Amino acid sequence: MVDVVVVGTVALDDVKTPFGEVKNALGGSATFASLACSLFSKVGLVAVIGNDFPEKHIDFLASKKIDLKGLERDKARKSFHWSGEYGLDLNVAKTLRTDLNALETFSPKLPEEYRKADFLFLGNLDPEIQLNVLAQMKKRPSMVVADTMNLWIELKREKVLQVVKEVDIALMNDAEARQLFRTPSLVRAAREILSLDSKVAIIKKGEHGCVMFTDKKHFACPGYPLEKVIDPTGSGDSFGGALIGYLARTRDFTEKNMRKGIVYASSVASFNAEAFSTEKLSKISEADVRKRYREFKGFVRF
Amino acid sequence: MVDVVVVGTVALDDVKTPFGEVKNALGGSATFASLACSLFSKVGLVAVIGNDFPEKHIDFLASKKIDLKGLERDKARKSFHWSGEYGLDLNVAKTLRTDLNALETFSPKLPEEYRKADFLFLGNLDPEIQLNVLAQMKKRPSMVVADTMNLWIELKREKVLQVVKEVDIALMNDAEARQLFRTPSLVRAAREILSLDSKVAIIKKGEHGCVMFTDKKHFACPGYPLEKVIDPTGSGDSFGGALIGYLARTRDFTEKNMRKGIVYASSVASFNAEAFSTEKLSKISEADVRKRYREFKGFVRF
Numbered sequence: 001m002v003d004v005v006v007v008g009t010v011a012l013d014d015v016k017t018p019f020g021e022v023k024n025a026l027g028g029s030a031t032f033a034s035l036a037c038s039l040f041s042k043v044g045l046v047a048v049i050g051n052d053f054p055e056k057h058i059d060f061l062a063s064k065k066i067d068l069k070g071l072e073r074d075k076a077r078k079s080f081h082w083s084g085e086y087g088l089d090l091n092v093a094k095t096l097r098t099d100l101n102a103l104e105t106f107s108p109k110l111p112e113e114y115r116k117a118d119f120l121f122l123g124n125l126d127p128e129i130q131l132n133v134l135a136q137m138k139k140r141p142s143m144v145v146a147d148t149m150n151l152w153i154e155l156k157r158e159k160v161l162q163v164v165k166e167v168d169i170a171l172m173n174d175a176e177a178r179q180l181f182r183t184p185s186l187v188r189a190a191r192e193i194l195s196l197d198s199k200v201a202i203i204k205k206g207e208h209g210c211v212m213f214t215d216k217k218h219f220a221c222p223g224y225p226l227e228k229v230i231d232p233t234g235s236g237d238s239f240g241g242a243l244i245g246y247l248a249r250t251r252d253f254t255e256k257n258m259r260k261g262i263v264y265a266s267s268v269a270s271f272n273a274e275a276f277s278t279e280k281l282s283k284i285s286e287a288d289v290r291k292r293y294r295e296f297k298g299f300v301r302f
Numbered sequence: 303m304v305d306v307v308v309v310g311t312v313a314l315d316d317v318k319t320p321f322g323e324v325k326n327a328l329g330g331s332a333t334f335a336s337l338a339c340s341l342f343s344k345v346g347l348v349a350v351i352g353n354d355f356p357e358k359h360i361d362f363l364a365s366k367k368i369d370l371k372g373l374e375r376d377k378a379r380k381s382f383h384w385s386g387e388y389g390l391d392l393n394v395a396k397t398l399r400t401d402l403n404a405l406e407t408f409s410p411k412l413p414e415e416y417r418k419a420d421f422l423f424l425g426n427l428d429p430e431i432q433l434n435v436l437a438q439m440k441k442r443p444s445m446v447v448a449d450t451m452n453l454w455i456e457l458k459r460e461k462v463l464q465v466v467k468e469v470d471i472a473l474m475n476d477a478e479a480r481q482l483f484r485t486p487s488l489v490r491a492a493r494e495i496l497s498l499d500s501k502v503a504i505i506k507k508g509e510h511g512c513v514m515f516t517d518k519k520h521f522a523c524p525g526y527p528l529e530k531v532i533d534p535t536g537s538g539d540s541f542g543g544a545l546i547g548y549l550a551r552t553r554d555f556t557e558k559n560m561r562k563g564i565v566y567a568s569s570v571a572s573f574n575a576e577a578f579s580t581e582k583l584s585k586i587s588e589a590d591v592r593k594r595y596r597e598f599k600g601f602v603r604f
Binding site: 188 | 320390391392480486488489490493507509511513515519520521523524527528529530531558561562564565598599600601602603
């Protein structure tokens with residue numbers, strides 16, 4: 001029985017940063033999120049891969065105890081493929097090319113067992129698919145967290161807003177929050193998220209950390225001070241996956257515990273940026289994550 | 303007797319933001335820094351104004367108990383004039399025009415009394431003038447804090463590096479730190495600052511707050527969550543002025559007390575961004591600043 005269902009993309013990525021490049025590397029929102037989630041909880045992954053997807057990546061995900069019953073293979077199409085580049089400011093990814101391929105016709109059918117899961121993570125993906133997946137749940141999960149990205153805000157703004165309305169925690173980065181609510185103010189964007197019915201708005205700010213807004217409180221978590229960021233791709237997804245994994249394990253949705261979850265998630269996300277693809281995420285243990293959690297305590301004390 | 307000497311610019315600013323614009327408004331690094339400093343300590347201002355500088359601004363500064371013995375008037379030239387604009391991302395100022403005017407030939411002569419001050423703030427200004435002022439001090443002050451900006455890094459990089467080498471706390475924003483040390487990594491830039499001999503590196507990140515690096519420790523202070531940023535001009539200067547004012551009052555240079563100073567300074571800087579020019583800074587009291595200081599405690603607790 002899985003605790004958390006993660007829906008999103010499983011991709012082959014070409015990524016170039018000032019520190020090197022990789023081609024056809026394992027990527028995608030569901031990949032990073034489920035790997036991060038697996039540090040804390042039992043996770044099932046829902047996504048589609050194409051006819052070119054290497055067996056070794058499937059074996060790797062399985063080796064991490066990620067349940068793959070929801071991983072479909074589209075034999076007629078290639079895998080979703082993303083090409084991106086980062087300049088000296090590693091906070092900003094420049095998308096060079098997005099080939100939807102198998103994603104174009106993806107209409108996930110959740111395995112029966114997944115429909116009863118208590119925790120659902122709607123990773124960055126077409127908002128219509130996110131809504132479709134939510135509709136397949138037998139009962140409303142205790143906690144639904146959704147992420148998004150600029151592409152969907154540009155193409156399907158109304159659907160993205162509907163997703164925000166349906167979920168418990170809406171997650172997005174600062175540029176996306178500004179874009180979605182057409183305001184320069186992150187505080188105002190967060191208020192808009194809350195007024196749409198999300199209980200919690202979390203805005204990710206790359207190396208600057210993230211901020212959480214709830215009805216009455218505000219929490220700010222700094223970024224972990226990395227000397228060398230190699231490839232931030234997937235750090236936002238790792239953050240989301242780790243957060244829901246932590247919440248699924250603790251089953252405590254108080255604002256206080258969410259703060260803790262955010263710091264754990266920030267710790268996981270920081271590791272992810274230290275190597276290309278899933279290289280670092282594949283190696284860290286919960287003990288590593290806890291060590292950085294304790295360091296965070298020292299960073300903010302005054 | 304002044305506790306803190308602040309050197310920098312006193313300017314007439316034209317500023318345009320999405321929320322309005324002002325022309326010939328009181329501005330300049332020394333203006334914001336000394337106003338912020340005056341909340342905590344007795345401050346003397348060293349700067350030059352031109353033949354067009356309105357009496358009312360001088361009266362205003364004097365009304366804030368800022369000592370003006372070091373404020374020279376150049377009768378042959380106009381005042382330093384800066385024109386800038388902010389777009390929807392209020393973190394980034396676009397300089398439209400810089401007219402040095404009186405600043406072009408400014409060579410400050412510190413009043414005798416100032417040369418014995420224990421605290422010196424070298425506000426954003428030509429680094430050669432910053433060094434010249436430091437050389438005029440009768441004894442090395444207990445604490446010297448220096449700020450800079452992209453213009454000087456472009457024009458006089460070596461001199462900026464020399465300033466960093468001479469001072470106790472080097473202050474700059476994130477883009478400037480990356481530019482000065484030609485690295486995408488703020489952590490690496492901070493290490494370079496420390497290796498140049500500054501004891502403390504503080505990197506300001508606008509709405510994302512700031513980070514302090516000392517030899518062994520790291521402190522992160524978030525930005526105050528403002529619903530409406532009207533004009534961030536001078537917030538960095540206010541931050542620096544408040545910090546040295548706080549340190550001059552407490553005379554405690556431990557890392558722990560510096561953290562407190564940074565939070566007070568962040569509080570002052572956040573107020574400054576809530577109105578054009580010095581409008582907000584002119585109205586706040588220490589009690590207002592303390593209130594936000596306490597709020598910061600709540601923002602970071604986990």
